[in-house]
Amino acid sequence: xxxxxxxxxxxxxxxxxxxxxxxxxxxxxxxxxxxxxxxxxxxxxxxxxxxxxxxxxxxxxxxxxxxxxxxxxxxxxxxxxxxxxxxxxxxxxxxxxxxxxxxxxxxxxxxxxxxxxxxxxxxxxxxxxxxxxxxxxxxxxxxxxxxxxxxxxxxxxxxxxxxxxxxxxxxxxxxxxxxxxxxxxxxxxxxxxxxxxxxxxxxxxxxxxxxxxxxxxxxxxxxxxxxxxxxxxxxxxxxxxxxxxxxxxxxxxxxxxxxxxxxxxxxxxxxxxxxxxxxxxxxxxxxxxxxxxxxxxxxxxxxxxxxxxxxxxxxxxxxxxxxxxxxxxxxxxxxxx
Ligand code: UT7
Numbered sequence: 001x002x003x004x005x006x007x008x009x010x011x012x013x014x015x016x017x018x019x020x021x022x023x024x025x026x027x028x029x030x031x032x033x034x035x036x037x038x039x040x041x042x043x044x045x046x047x048x049x050x051x052x053x054x055x056x057x058x059x060x061x062x063x064x065x066x067x068x069x070x071x072x073x074x075x076x077x078x079x080x081x082x083x084x085x086x087x088x089x090x091x092x093x094x095x096x097x098x099x100x101x102x103x104x105x106x107x108x109x110x111x112x113x114x115x116x117x118x119x120x121x122x123x124x125x126x127x128x129x130x131x132x133x134x135x136x137x138x139x140x141x142x143x144x145x146x147x148x149x150x151x152x153x154x155x156x157x158x159x160x161x162x163x164x165x166x167x168x169x170x171x172x173x174x175x176x177x178x179x180x181x182x183x184x185x186x187x188x189x190x191x192x193x194x195x196x197x198x199x200x201x202x203x204x205x206x207x208x209x210x211x212x213x214x215x216x217x218x219x220x221x222x223x224x225x226x227x228x229x230x231x232x233x234x235x236x237x238x239x240x241x242x243x244x245x246x247x248x249x250x251x252x253x254x255x256x257x258x259x260x261x262x263x264x265x266x267x268x269x270x271x272x273x274x275x276x277x278x279x280x281x282x283x284x285x286x287x288x289x290x291x292x293x294x295x296x297x298x299x300x301x302x303x304x305x306x307x308x309x310x311x312x313x314x315x316x317x318x319x320x321x322x323x324x325x326x327x328x329x330x331x332x333x334x335x336x337x
Contacts (some may be wrong), residue, residue, distance in 0.1 A: 003174040004129035004137075005179040006335065007071075010064025011305040012057050013165040013292060016047040018146075023160055028153040034160050039268020043163030043293030045146035052164075053087040055096035059143035061151070061166035061301070062101060065138070069170045073101040076170075077134035079108040079123050080209065082117030082297035084326070085148060086110070089202070097140060099232045114197075115264050115325020116187070117141055117297035118167070122333050123185035125171045135173045141297030142166035148199065150224040158227050161267070163293030167301025179316055180336055186246045187331040196228040197326040214215050232328075236266060237273050239330040244278070244322050247332040258284060259317035259337075262307060264324060265289035265299035274322075286312060296325065 019042045020031035034040055046052045058081060079101070081094035088096075094108030100336040113120040125137035145162035149155060174181045200222035202208050211223060240263060246334055248254060255278050264272050268289050275285045286307045295302060300321050307313055317337040324330040 001130050002132055003178070004025070004126045004171050005174040005178060005180040007170045007172045008065045008069035009167070009301060009308055010061050010066070010168050010306040011165065011167040011298075011302040012060035012064060013044040013302070014046050014050060014052055014057070016045050016050065017042050018045045020160070026151050027156045027159070029156045029160055037267075037269070038161055039287070040161065040293045041290045044165055046144055046164050051187060054083050054085050054142045054144040055087045055093040055100070057144070057164070057212065058083070058093060058097050058140040058168065058243065059100045061099065061142065061168040062138050062140055064149055065168040065170050066268060074104055076102065076136050076138045077106055078125070078128060078137045079106060080110035080111060080121040080137060080139045081108060082113065082121040082139070083143055084114045084117070084296055085110065085144045087144075093142065111297070113325075113329045115266060115294075115299070116323040116327070116329040116331050118300045119185065119321055119323045119331040119333055120187055120329070122171070122182070123170070123187055123331065124184045126185055127173060129173050135246070135297040137170060137171045139171060139301075140166065140168040141299070142300050143161050143296045143298050146225065147295070155224055157229055159238055160223050161294045163295050165292055165295040165298045165302055167298045167305055169301055180261055183251050183336055184247060185331065185333045186243055186250065187329075188239070188243065189327050189329045191327060193328040194326070196231050196328075197225070199223065199225040202267070221236035233267065233270065236270050237312065237326045239324045239328065240274050241264070242323050243330050243332040244320055247320065247334040251334050253318065253334070255279065257318050258320050260284060260286060260307060260312055261276060261320045261322065262286045262300055262303045263322050265292070265303060266294055266324065
């Protein structure tokens with residue numbers, strides 16, 4: 001068995017900044033409420049005409065990661081693309097990334113695990129590299145949330161939280177004597193909670209003719225995301241803690257070994273709760289939800305890219321990634337940086 005490592009991290013966020021004050025003009029919300037309940041100050045939204053789609057942003061993040069790795073896209077053997085907001089219903093965004101990045105007919109795998117999508121994708125890439133099937137894998141998380149949010153007071157419990165953006169990593173086979181490697185990944189799901197955070201249609205369950213019968217003034221709108229916020233929050237704090245402990249125990253490590261924890265950026269209050277529960281310092285938990293909101297599958301790689309830019313990680317550090325989201329799905333990755 002081989003080992004895999006993260007070679008580089010890139011990201012891309014649209015230029016268009018949407019502040020809480022901007023949202024006040026669209027719905028009955030306030031800067032104070034959003035900051036108090038979520039920590040978010042602003043997020044990025046694609047602007048019509050700026051050329052961005054979920055796949056285009058994914059490619060921009062991937063190119064940024066490739067540049068940092070000093071690699072050419074033609075060196076990549078597999079694309080793993082995680083999103084809940086694909087450009088097309090099908091085919092998945094992975095093939096669009098392939099089309100924009102390389103002429104080689106490399107495989108493109110789409111991951112549909114929402115906020116856990118990036119950790120699931122990293123785990124898949126790790127398995128392919130470990131077995132020796134592929135040497136260099138691109139793992140991308142990208143989201144265009146702004147296209148599907150209900151930007152009225154009716155949707156305020158969800159729409160103030162989510163933002164657009166993309167992050168990507170290049171993963172490669174670790175060389176002999178390389179101290180950096182993915183130590184382990186831990187994945188879970190529990191589908192009985194699916195209705196607590198979902199976007200129902202268009203889908204084969206609620207197809208377009210049915211959607212067209214809906215009166216948007218009075219009826220439930222399946223084409224916007226719906227979330228039972230407090231219910232999701234309670235499960236999130238439990239599952240985040242469990243899956244971090246599971247990862248540490250699997251490697252004979254303890255909380256005191258953690259140098260940096262990057263939780264999926266769901267809510268600053270969730271991150272702070274975990275920080276307290278594990279008695280970590282503010283410096284040991286990286287957060288950037290304040291600037292970007294919750295970018296779902298993109299949140300961890302964007303945060304990781306910024307953590308690297310800000311010199312928060314040194315070679316040999318123990319990095320823990322953890323995610324939780326719709327499904328419910330959750331997971332962690334224990335990484336020697
Ligand atoms: O990333 C995937 C996983 N997602 C999460 O982990 C998200 C988990 N949940 C959360 O982050 C929080 O539950 C939210 C931020 C979504 C909501 O915060 P909360 O403290 O749980 O608020 P709440 O839903 O209990 O709502 C409290 C009040 C309600 O009004 P009443 O019934 O008390 O009069 C809401 O209608 O706040 C109201 N409210 C708002 N007010 C102003 C809901 N959204 C807003 C808003 N602006 N945007």
